[in-house]
Amino acid sequence: MPTLAAAAAPVLAHQSTLRESNLAVVLRCVCASPEPVSRAGVASATGLTRSTVSRLVDELVAGGLVDEGTARLAGPGRPATPLRPARRICAVGLQVNAAHVAARLIDLRGEVVAESRSEPDLVGSDPARALGLLGGHLAEVLPAAPEHGRIVGAGLALPGVVDASGERLLRAPNLDWRDVEPVAGLRGQLHDIPLTLGNEANLGAHAFAQPAPGRRGRSSHFVYVSGEIGIGGAVVTDSLVQSGLHGFAGEIGHMPFRPGGDPCPCGSDGCLERYAGRLAMTRRAGLPPSTTLAELGQRAEEGHAGSREAIELAAEALGVVLAGVVNLLDVPTIVLGGEIGDLAPRIAPVVEARVRARVMAAGWMPLEVCQDPDDVAGATGGALVHLTQVVTSPAVVLAAGGGEAC
Amino acid sequence: MPTLAAAAAPVLAHQSTLRESNLAVVLRCVCASPEPVSRAGVASATGLTRSTVSRLVDELVAGGLVDEGTARLAGPGRPATPLRPARRICAVGLQVNAAHVAARLIDLRGEVVAESRSEPDLVGSDPARALGLLGGHLAEVLPAAPEHGRIVGAGLALPGVVDASGERLLRAPNLDWRDVEPVAGLRGQLHDIPLTLGNEANLGAHAFAQPAPGRRGRSSHFVYVSGEIGIGGAVVTDSLVQSGLHGFAGEIGHMPFRPGGDPCPCGSDGCLERYAGRLAMTRRAGLPPSTTLAELGQRAEEGHAGSREAIELAAEALGVVLAGVVNLLDVPTIVLGGEIGDLAPRIAPVVEARVRARVMAAGWMPLEVCQDPDDVAGATGGALVHLTQVVTSPAVVLAAGGGEAC
DNA sequence: CGAGATAGTTTTGGGACACAACCAATGGAG
């Protein structure tokens, strides 16, 4: 059946492409399963023959991408050797935003091997100072890498616009940074580990879409709202983050809620961020700007009228804007992440009701508003992007000699 | 360099997959070029060897998907035999909306072989009557298929929500249709040609993204606005229409412009359509609802104050809403299609200025508002979807025996 | 303890592409 989506451009295929593709199929199958699987299990899951799977798995084991367990999987018939993603393959996730600095080491199983973080106030900070802090956390985390391990990359999540090459931060309004290239500042700790930059919300969304390398999350089509001081966002379709032609996609905080309303530093007015961003909400509630959204929720709980009104207006604004997004993109799930996730138990039902009332196809589709519990989702996503890359193109890692120690 | 987009799931590959993939590569190369190409040209463009290309081309020629010309391509060295997409492969594009009924026959070169159309008023019409009209146009167009030709499919564009299977129209507010299955009504004319349904704006956007099968249009990332009585839309990223999880994506007409404003039959209020849809504009201008947008533009030209105001408000609304879309998705191009395209010369500069003023990354990205000149773009897209499918999976057509006459 | 079942390996075969040598046909230099 012809569909609009079936038109992706094919790529030239050699025979080696075939092997690379099937290596990826096998590795993904191993990674996708939460339980260890056998060679035969991979074969029946993928449709490849047992002999082919065996050869590909041997190659992955030799390259250090897959671990063969010693215990056997019981059951009738010959017991199977369990296969799991290798622990020795790791990636680093880094995050700097106005309130967090964090470093995480995550392995190919998607497990957090080590973590180091702090909560300084970095509004209007000097990039060098922040990167110094980050370097400290990084240095704490790196030694946790397994012996003979290999760190395939590092991903740094930043609350701003990153250029397409993934090397330069163009602008981060809430940090008041412009044109920062963090690679240089971190080279000392990173040695030869490649560092890529990404927008915090985009990376958080990636982590929610694929909570472990090669594994699908609970939703494949969603819009992710990352609320901190401002509001970022990301659109995920078919488990892939839509980052746009230049990588600038996701500025949901600057979609219009009340055009002609509150002026916004972005140059526009009535932006969502002016109603549902932390700064706007605390100001409306009559609380100091350093108040966290969790505290704001607490105050509302206690009956503080200003806080209640601020939260109600924020939920209204989110509902209106997100309904527009759902109408435009047919995404049945809305994920609240970052600090605004802390308000989710309070506002999710309201947002959901508002959205449902304004969505054309609400009668034919499910709708759900949920929370991303990871409070450094950007860092998690930064590591997972590199690990997902390994699952997608295992041949690259194999060729690079998976045996290098770190 | 790891990117967010690189995570697409690989598919099991046999050796036959390899051949199918390379067949598609070769056919796409032939189709993508506006000029005839030689086997050697395909080889150098794709990276395949001349021998491999030769074998694949022979197969495509034998299957009737590619024509070998008799004239020779001049130049130094041995003259080449020119290759072109076969004329005998065709698809039918159909369209029904409130003001148009049309049928088009398009061949694998993307050329319109035959067309038949009428402009009845179908607001609140009986589906059977409209489908009867459509059947008439279809019957006029089918005999134009080349001798021994093969019609690979038919695509019907409708101004409403189509279910995921592409067989049922769930709701078309402007026609006042619900739960219509046009396949049955057209089976008489269609014989065994498979019919798929699609949203008019989605199909129009597809035609703009890929004006001929396998050929890329002037823009790969854009938002398409199809303005008729109401307003539909579509989002295209990387030359692919984003149709959403259930195929409902693109309801840009019901994104919020002034939440709390004009109530909309969709159940919401302040929707874009209430300010930039034809019905809303004519009412505001104080003209009869049957006034076309071209006429409205004419009246404004002549100094009619109501028309001017209506157009200004529509441009304002489009600017605000589209700026939000650009912020969300980082699409540098906005395409005005359908009837609202007739107003493009008048409103495009205003819309562009409004958008530019509200887009965060406007300083780092180009922005352009342009017009889709095709006034039955939905029909064109309906046919192109099927033809694009042939380019993407030529093996399917070859296996089905391309030799069947129609 | 043996039969059945399941896991994994080895062997053989076929399909597809790369490579290289070869044939074909034209334009241009002399």
Place this chain on the structure above:
DNA sequence: CTCCATTGGTTGTGTCCCAAAACTATCTCG
């Protein structure tokens, strides 16, 4: 007009990769 350089296209050989089937290994169940 002849010859040669140049490019287009074909043919034959080798290599890579997967499928199919036969074979071995090891456990569970009766």
